[in-house]
Amino acid sequence: MNTFSFLTAAALLFLAVQRQSLAGSATWSNNPSSGVWNTAANWMPSTVPNDTSDIATFGTSNMTDVINTDGIVNLDSLLFDPGAAQYTINAYYNIALYGTGIVNNSGTMQSFVAVGAFLFNNGATAGNMTHFSNVGGYVSFNDSFSAGSTTIDLSDNMYQASVVFFDSSTAANATMNVSGGAYVSLEDNATGGNATFTISGVSFLGIVENATADHASATCIGGTQYYGAGIFFQGFGSAGEGTFTAVGASSSGEKGAFLDFSGSATAASGTFVIGGGLGAGLAATTLTFFDTTTAAAANITAKGGVGGSDGGAIIFTDKAKGGTASINLNGNAELDLSTHSAPGATIGSLAGNGLVFLGARLLTIGSNNQSTTFxxxxxxxxxxxxxxIGTLTLSGANLYSGSTTVSKGVLVVANKRGSATGTGSVNVNAGTLGGKGMISGPVTIGTGTGSGAILAPSVGSKQPLTLSLTNALTLKADSTYTWQLSTKNAQADEVIAKGVTIESGAQFALQTVANKKLSTGAVFPSSATPPRVRSAAPLPTWPTVPPSPPGVML
Incomplete structure (x- = not known):
C-alpha cells in the first residue's frame, strides 16, 4: 500500500513538472542554446509559453531568430520590452494569440514570418512597428482584432499566401503589399480601416459578404500574360469611402488590372481611378459592375491610354445600377452600357472627353444634380x-441614333460641328433646352399637357446666343420660349429651324440684360415669325398664334 502511494505521488509530481515545462508565461533567455521556441531551456523560467493566458516576453538576447517548429502555440500576447533586440519570430506551425496580441515597446521593428500561420483572436492586435512576411503561409484576424499599424508583405511559394479578416476585425492602419499570387480578404463584417493595400502580379484583394473597405486605399498594378491584379467586391461588400486605383499594363503581354463588383455589392462613396495602358499597344484596366450591384455615390475617373494604347473602361452589365455616381472620362477612356439589360442605366453625372458606348440602351444622366460638361x-x-436639376452641357459631335429626352434641369448644346444630340429626335418634356450649338434631329418642346418645358438659347449665359436646328421645331401648348434681349447692343437670342410649329397656348417670355435704354425705332427682324424664332424653310404653321410683321419695333 505504501509502495502504491509512493508511486502515485511520484507520477503526479512528474506530471506537474512536465506541465510546468510546457506552459506558463516566460521570458526568452538572453543566452539560449538555440532559436527553437519549443525548447523549455530557452526560456526563463524553464517553461514553454503555450496557453491562451500566457505572455511570451522578449528582451535582450544573443539569439533573435526564433522558430516555432512543433505544433500550435497558444498565447495571450507577445511582449517586447523597452530596449529589446530586433527579433524575427518564425511560425513554421501555428502561433495563435487570444488576448492583447503583440505589444511592441522595444522602439525597433519586430519581424514575423508566416510559413505556417499567425492567428489573431478576440481583441488581439498586431501592434505597432511590426512587420509580417507571409511566404505561402496564412494569417487570420478574428473577432474584434485590430491590425494596428503593422506592415504585411505577402508572396507565394508552392502554396498561396493569404491574409483573412473575419468577424468584426479591422485592418486599421496596416500596410499590406500583396504579390505573386497571394490574396487578402475582408469577410463577415470586417473593415479596411485606414489601411493601405498594394496588389501586384496575379494577386487579389477581396471585400465580400458584409465587409466594408471603410477609408482604406488600394492600388492594383498590372498582372501577367494570363491574369491581371484585381480587387473584387462580392455579396454585400462595400467600398465605403475608400480610394481604389487600377494601373494599366507597363510591358507587352501583360494584362491590365481590374476591379469587379458582383452580387449586391456597392461602390458606396468610394473614389475610383481606372487607368489606361502605359504605352503603345499595352492593356488598360477595367471597372465592371455585374448582377444587381450599384455604383451608388462613387466618384469614378477613367483615364486615357498612353501612346495610343486603350483607355480605362467602366462597364455596366446585367442589371447593375449607376446610382448617383459621378463619372469622368478622359482621353479615350470608355463608359460601356452595351451589355446592360434593357432599358438601360442611370448615372449621377457625366464629364470629360472620352467615349460612351450605348449599344441599344438608354443612358440617363443627372441623378446627383451636378452640373457637368461632356x-x-x-x-x-x-x-x-x-x-x-443640374445642367448637362454636350459640346462634342455625338453619333448616337436614339432619342434625347429632357425631363428635368437644363440641357445645353455647345458643339461647333455635327450634332450634340446625335441624329435622333430631341424631346423636352420638362426642364430647359438651350445653347449655341447644333442639333440635327427634330426638336419638340413640351408635351402639350405637361408641367411646362422651356426653350432658352442663352440659358446660363449673359449674352444672347443662336441655337441652330437642321430639322423641325415644335413648340407645344405647355412650352415657353424664353428669349434674351441685350439693350446694350440691340442683340437678341435666335433659334434657326427647318420649319416651326407653334401650338395654341405656347408662351413667349422676354428677358432684358444690360439695363440700357433702347433708342426709339430699334428694329429686330423676325422673318415673319414670333420673336427671334427664324425658320429656314417656308413659313411655319400657326394654329392660333398670328405671325409677326417682318420687323418688330420696340
Whole structure:
C-alpha cells in the first residue's frame, strides 16, 4: 500500500513538472542554446509559453531568430520590452494569440514570418512597428482584432499566401503589399480601416459578404500574360469611402488590372481611378459592375491610354445600377452600357472627353444634380435622357441614333460641328433646352399637357446666343420660349429651324440684360415669325398664334 502511494505521488509530481515545462508565461533567455521556441531551456523560467493566458516576453538576447517548429502555440500576447533586440519570430506551425496580441515597446521593428500561420483572436492586435512576411503561409484576424499599424508583405511559394479578416476585425492602419499570387480578404463584417493595400502580379484583394473597405486605399498594378491584379467586391461588400486605383499594363503581354463588383455589392462613396495602358499597344484596366450591384455615390475617373494604347473602361452589365455616381472620362477612356439589360442605366453625372458606348440602351444622366460638361463622343443606337436639376452641357459631335429626352434641369448644346444630340429626335418634356450649338434631329418642346418645358438659347449665359436646328421645331401648348434681349447692343437670342410649329397656348417670355435704354425705332427682324424664332424653310404653321410683321419695333 505504501509502495502504491509512493508511486502515485511520484507520477503526479512528474506530471506537474512536465506541465510546468510546457506552459506558463516566460521570458526568452538572453543566452539560449538555440532559436527553437519549443525548447523549455530557452526560456526563463524553464517553461514553454503555450496557453491562451500566457505572455511570451522578449528582451535582450544573443539569439533573435526564433522558430516555432512543433505544433500550435497558444498565447495571450507577445511582449517586447523597452530596449529589446530586433527579433524575427518564425511560425513554421501555428502561433495563435487570444488576448492583447503583440505589444511592441522595444522602439525597433519586430519581424514575423508566416510559413505556417499567425492567428489573431478576440481583441488581439498586431501592434505597432511590426512587420509580417507571409511566404505561402496564412494569417487570420478574428473577432474584434485590430491590425494596428503593422506592415504585411505577402508572396507565394508552392502554396498561396493569404491574409483573412473575419468577424468584426479591422485592418486599421496596416500596410499590406500583396504579390505573386497571394490574396487578402475582408469577410463577415470586417473593415479596411485606414489601411493601405498594394496588389501586384496575379494577386487579389477581396471585400465580400458584409465587409466594408471603410477609408482604406488600394492600388492594383498590372498582372501577367494570363491574369491581371484585381480587387473584387462580392455579396454585400462595400467600398465605403475608400480610394481604389487600377494601373494599366507597363510591358507587352501583360494584362491590365481590374476591379469587379458582383452580387449586391456597392461602390458606396468610394473614389475610383481606372487607368489606361502605359504605352503603345499595352492593356488598360477595367471597372465592371455585374448582377444587381450599384455604383451608388462613387466618384469614378477613367483615364486615357498612353501612346495610343486603350483607355480605362467602366462597364455596366446585367442589371447593375449607376446610382448617383459621378463619372469622368478622359482621353479615350470608355463608359460601356452595351451589355446592360434593357432599358438601360442611370448615372449621377457625366464629364470629360472620352467615349460612351450605348449599344441599344438608354443612358440617363443627372441623378446627383451636378452640373457637368461632356465633350467626348456618345455613340451606337441607344438614347440619352437628362434628369436632375443640374445642367448637362454636350459640346462634342455625338453619333448616337436614339432619342434625347429632357425631363428635368437644363440641357445645353455647345458643339461647333455635327450634332450634340446625335441624329435622333430631341424631346423636352420638362426642364430647359438651350445653347449655341447644333442639333440635327427634330426638336419638340413640351408635351402639350405637361408641367411646362422651356426653350432658352442663352440659358446660363449673359449674352444672347443662336441655337441652330437642321430639322423641325415644335413648340407645344405647355412650352415657353424664353428669349434674351441685350439693350446694350440691340442683340437678341435666335433659334434657326427647318420649319416651326407653334401650338395654341405656347408662351413667349422676354428677358432684358444690360439695363440700357433702347433708342426709339430699334428694329429686330423676325422673318415673319414670333420673336427671334427664324425658320429656314417656308413659313411655319400657326394654329392660333398670328405671325409677326417682318420687323418688330420696340
Amino acid at each position: 465633350s467626348g463622343v456618345i455613340q451606337d443606337t441607344g438614347g440619352v435622357a437628362k434628369s436632375g
